[in-house]
Amino acid sequence: MSKEILNHKIIGEVEWAANGYSEDYFCEREFEFLGSLRKFEVDFVTYGEKVISKQQVNDYLYFMENSEKILKNVSQALLEYYLECYEEMALDERGFEEISSESELIPLLSKENDDGKTDIYPSIYIKDERDYIGMGFNCKWDDDNGIGIQIVDGEVDEIGGLDIVL
Numbered sequence: 495m496s497k498e499i500l501n502h503k504i505i506g507e508v509e510w511a512a513n514g515y516s517e518d519y520f521c522e523r524e525f526e527f528l529g530s531l532r533k534f535e536v537d538f539v540t541y542g543e544k545v546i547s548k549q550q551v552n553d554y555l556y557f558m559e560n561s562e563k564i565l566k567n568v569s570q571a572l573l574e575y576y577l578e579c580y581e582e583m584a585l586d587e588r589g590f591e592e593i594s595s596e597s598e599l600i601p602l603l604s605k606e607n608d609d610g611k612t613d614i615y616p617s618i619y620i621k622d623e624r625d626y627i628g629m630g631f632n633c634k635w636d637d638d639n640g641i642g643i644q645i646v647d648g649e650v651d652e653i654g655g656l657d658i659v660l
Contacts, residue, residue: 497509497510497511498510500519502551504555505521505538505546505551505554507521508520508538512542517540517541517542518537518538518540518541519538519540519544519546520536520537520538521536522534522536523618525561526562526565527565527568528569528596528597528599528600528614532613532614532616534616534617534618535616535617535618536554536618536620537617537618538550538620539619539620539621540622549622550620550621550622554620556627557618557620557627557645560648563648564627564645564648567648567649567650568643568645568650569596569599570596570650571643571650571653572599572631572641572643573595573596573599575641575653576593576599576602577592577593579635579636580592580635583635583636585635588635590602590634590635600614601634602634602635603616603631603632603634604634605632614632615632616629616630616631617629617630617631619659619660626644626645626646626651626659627644628642628644628645628658628659628660629643629659630642630659630660636655639655639656639657641653641654641655641656642655642656642657642659642660643659644658644659
């Protein structure tokens with residue numbers, strides 16, 4: 495995997511990573527989410543081009559300026575989505591419990607990282623040709639598909655599998 499660092503004049507330090515299936519710019523940012531400060535990976539999807547577009551910069555700045563509101567909307571949508579899945583997928587029969595608060599989502603969205611630490615590792619996808627910002631999460635009730643969320647004008651527009659944002 496080849497890597498190089500770019501110091502973008504607006505975004506700051508981003509890393510170009512080419513790993514065989516994706517060639518994009520990445521950076522990490524921390525946000526308050528579900529009661530704790532958490533690291534989010536921000537993926538500027540460039541499809542192999544080494545350019546972050548003006549639209550991607552604008553979307554990034556919009557997210558940064560509105561992150562508190564956006565992440566509150568996302569956490570509420572995640573809870574509603576889990577409760578829908580709970581009924582539709584008969585999750586109770588698979589050992590999952592019905593929950594009533596956003597904080598109860600934490601173990602359901604968590605995974606173990608390479609260092610053995612278990613936490614939520616969300617991603618933010620900023621694509622040039624899209625009219626939304628995407629967010630991706632792991633989820634224990636649907637390991638194969640995960641969760642994808644499309645955010646339009648700060649509101650959750652669609653939620654489903656990761657494929658809706660990739």
